[in-house]
Amino acid sequence: MDGNMEHFTQTKSSARADTASAPIKVDCQNIDVYYGDKQAIEDISLQIEDRSVTAFIGPSGCGKSTFLRCINRMNDTIESAKVTGKIFMDGANINDPAIDPVLLRSRVGMVFQKPNPFPKSIYDNIAYGPRIHGLASGKAEMDEVVENSLRKAGLWEEVKDRLLAPGTGLSGGQQQRLCIARAIAVSPEVILMDEPCSALDPIATAKIEELIDELRERYCIVIVTHSMQQAARVSQKTAFFHLGKLIEYGDTERIFTNPEHGRTQDYITGRFG
Numbered sequence: 001m002d003g004n005m006e007h008f009t010q011t012k013s014s015a016r017a018d019t020a021s022a023p024i025k026v027d028c029q030n031i032d033v034y035y036g037d038k039q040a041i042e043d044i045s046l047q048i049e050d051r052s053v054t055a056f057i058g059p060s061g062c063g064k065s066t067f068l069r070c071i072n073r074m075n076d077t078i079e080s081a082k083v084t085g086k087i088f089m090d091g092a093n094i095n096d097p098a099i100d101p102v103l104l105r106s107r108v109g110m111v112f113q114k115p116n117p118f119p120k121s122i123y124d125n126i127a128y129g130p131r132i133h134g135l136a137s138g139k140a141e142m143d144e145v146v147e148n149s150l151r152k153a154g155l156w157e158e159v160k161d162r163l164l165a166p167g168t169g170l171s172g173g174q175q176q177r178l179c180i181a182r183a184i185a186v187s188p189e190v191i192l193m194d195e196p197c198s199a200l201d202p203i204a205t206a207k208i209e210e211l212i213d214e215l216r217e218r219y220c221i222v223i224v225t226h227s228m229q230q231a232a233r234v235s236q237k238t239a240f241f242h243l244g245k246l247i248e249y250g251d252t253e254r255i256f257t258n259p260e261h262g263r264t265q266d267y268i269t270g271r272f273g
């Protein structure tokens with residue numbers, strides 16, 4: 001095991017500096033993904049900046065979620081999926097067999113399209129991960145982890161008097177913030193969000209977007225979204241995918257005002273998708 005591998009087996013590290021404008025947290029190189037014989041992702045290389053929001057956009061079926069799932073090796077859980085290429089997080093190849101995927105997923109949290117709280121209390125939804133990973137010793141410390149996570153997810157004030165009530169009893173937007181708090185509770189460095197607002201109304205969506213904007217001060221965030229307005233509002237970098245390929249990647253402002261590729265232009269102006 002080289003020095004970098006230790007990040008995944010023992011300690012967490014801060015991002016390394018890179019030659020790019022901001023430190024690179026996740027460096028994806030030549031990623032291909034197959035489901036059986038069908039290729040879903042073709043030779044994608046992409047560098048994701050730390051403490052920043054990167055949006056993945058593109059028409060349905062272009063491979064956004066598949067690529068997102070490469071970053072925490074969730075494709076490992078799909079039997080027919082095969083991933084090739086390399087993804088480095090802080091310099092360590094996450095696809096190395098020596099990497100523990102469970103530990104990796106605590107460093108790279110995920111929030112899904114549909115809020116999916118556990119059928120447990122609000123408190124236990126948050127405490128579950130820290131308990132498994134031994135991140136709190138004793139009740140007082142766990143109480144602190146729960147409160148801090150709920151505060152960071154902007155939910156504390158709304159739930160502090162009903163921590164023992166079921167998480168599934170919250171509104172959809174609150175449930176999604178609970179899922180974000182659950183991801184935060186194990187001190188991740190990267191948070192992947194797969195269309196986190198698609199099941200929410202505009203008010204709950206606005207709250208999540210505000211939260212994403214606050215969270216980027218501490219985390220590297222990658223969000224898949226079908227809403228171009230949302231990508232433009234919350235992200236600093238945007239990657240446009242089409243038919244399994246990365247067509248264009250760059251500053252969100254430029255992608256939405258002056259894209260280099262015709263297909264990006266066509267997609268953002270609603271000519272297909």
Ligand SMILES: Nc1ncnc2c1ncn2[C@@H]1O[C@H](COP(=O)(O)OP(=O)(O)OP(=O)(O)O)[C@@H](O)[C@H]1O
Pocket residue numbers: 035040058059060061062063064065066067078080
């Ligand atoms: N578990 C799976 N088994 C087989 N094929 C899959 C699987 N998941 C995705 N695919 C296929 O891989 C391709 C990319 O799908 P993916 O869900 O990554 O695209 P997407 O851009 O996220 O789509 P959407 O925006 O509709 O969620 C599609 O052709 C899809 O049918």
